[in-house]
Amino acid sequence: MIQESLLEKIRSFTTPDELKSAGIYPYFRAIEKNNDTEVMIGGKRVLMFGSNSYMGLTNHPEVLKAAKDAIDQYGSSCSGSRFLNGTSNLHVELEEALAKHIGKEAALTFTTGFQTNLGAVSAITGRNGVIILDELDHASIIEGSRLSFSKVLKYAHNNMQDLEQKLSTVPLETIKMIVVDGIFSMEGDICKLPDIVKLAKKYQALVMVDDAHSLGVLGKLGKGTADHFGLTDEVDLIVGTFSKSLASLGGYVAGSKEMINYLKHTARPMIFSASTPPSATASALAALRIIQREPERLEKLWSNTAYMVNALQELGFEMGASETPIIPIYIRDNFLTFKFTQRLFEEGVFVNPVVSPAVKSDSSLIRMSIMATHTKEQLDTALEKLQMVANELGLARHVSVA
Ligand code: PMP
Numbered sequence: 001m002i003q004e005s006l007l008e009k010i011r012s013f014t015t016p017d018e019l020k021s022a023g024i025y026p027y028f029r030a031i032e033k034n035n036d037t038e039v040m041i042g043g044k045r046v047l048m049f050g051s052n053s054y055m056g057l058t059n060h061p062e063v064l065k066a067a068k069d070a071i072d073q074y075g076s077s078c079s080g081s082r083f084l085n086g087t088s089n090l091h092v093e094l095e096e097a098l099a100k101h102i103g104k105e106a107a108l109t110f111t112t113g114f115q116t117n118l119g120a121v122s123a124i125t126g127r128n129g130v131i132i133l134d135e136l137d138h139a140s141i142i143e144g145s146r147l148s149f150s151k152v153l154k155y156a157h158n159n160m161q162d163l164e165q166k167l168s169t170v171p172l173e174t175i176k177m178i179v180v181d182g183i184f185s186m187e188g189d190i191c192k193l194p195d196i197v198k199l200a201k202k203y204q205a206l207v208m209v210d211d212a213h214s215l216g217v218l219g220k221l222g223k224g225t226a227d228h229f230g231l232t233d234e235v236d237l238i239v240g241t242f243s244k245s246l247a248s249l250g251g252y253v254a255g256s257k258e259m260i261n262y263l264k265h266t267a268r269p270m271i272f273s274a275s276t277p278p279s280a281t282a283s284a285l286a287a288l289r290i291i292q293r294e295p296e297r298l299e300k301l302w303s304n305t306a307y308m309v310n311a312l313q314e315l316g317f318e319m320g321a322s323e324t325p326i327i328p329i330y331i332r333d334n335f336l337t338f339k340f341t342q343r344l345f346e347e348g349v350f351v352n353p354v355v356s357p358a359v360k361s362d363s364s365l366i367r368m369s370i371m372a373t374h375t376k377e378q379l380d381t382a383l384e385k386l387q388m389v390a391n392e393l394g395l396a397r398h399v400s401v402a
Pocket of ligand 1: 185
């Protein structure tokens, strides 16, 4: 029997309906056709500036062929967990290729990046341990830390004094781990890894970096955040996802053989959930090979990003501390953020609104993400539409150019 108090709670959750009535509901927009930088929604062509496919490989012929060949050889599903019947030699090959690319001894794949964090963050420190997080770490890291039964401490975003203060409260002999996003997913800034590594040494903490947005984006050949700073040996665990630059679905954790062996036999979200299907595993591997072979893609991603950031700056948009292809445009008002998203969509540009509680209510923003495959014409069209809609909505305090 459903209790009245629960019904009341569910029925009083009216925000989605209110946004729908106002014609500004921005979620679950169904894509009918996806051509990488351009998608079809409601029969209309829309420029995609909300995708995490930074390398633009989701339609690459080699990636598609790898997926199709894998279906022919292995079928549509592995029908089980990695632990039991769900490991194919594609998983093993991908793990070896990832470990080598990242510069670690071994890697372990999971079914999503979210599950990787649930498994890797929760399995290590134990009931008497401490996990220390940046306050803007991804939701999956926060959920993983909750599952760990460890004490969780959070430090102010990218604030190394606060991190040191938090570390100094934990006895030296206590098992502790700092977990941090390499690139912060909404803000686009990079963690201060050199300082984090120094503090981790001083206070005897493990370091885990989430490279969901950094693989394919930072470091030589997109090897990630640790490589970007020349600190691969100093970082104990690197986690990531196939759902962004690797144009697929799945996740991984990389580290020493010992650590990966431990996780292989203790990470519950991997042990008790089916593995990535053959098609997704093969396409991630194909995307990795292309990234390794074609460094010009990385160059294009960064030249596109520089072009966009400079132009947005000239237009007077407020972009916070972003240093990467994730470009936040701060609107600082939930309603206006939805309205901005909707008007841009009507003008043929897809961006993502990020509002409270995902960010503080005075930090609501439009999240634009740049791909290596965006053309200059597409970037210019987006800029023109952004300026037009900002002026139309009277966002003069955000946009200085009339
Ligand atoms: N970590 C970070 C930092 C992310 O941004 C995301 C996805 N947005 C994930 C993990 C989860 O990745 P996945 O989509 O593979 O579940």
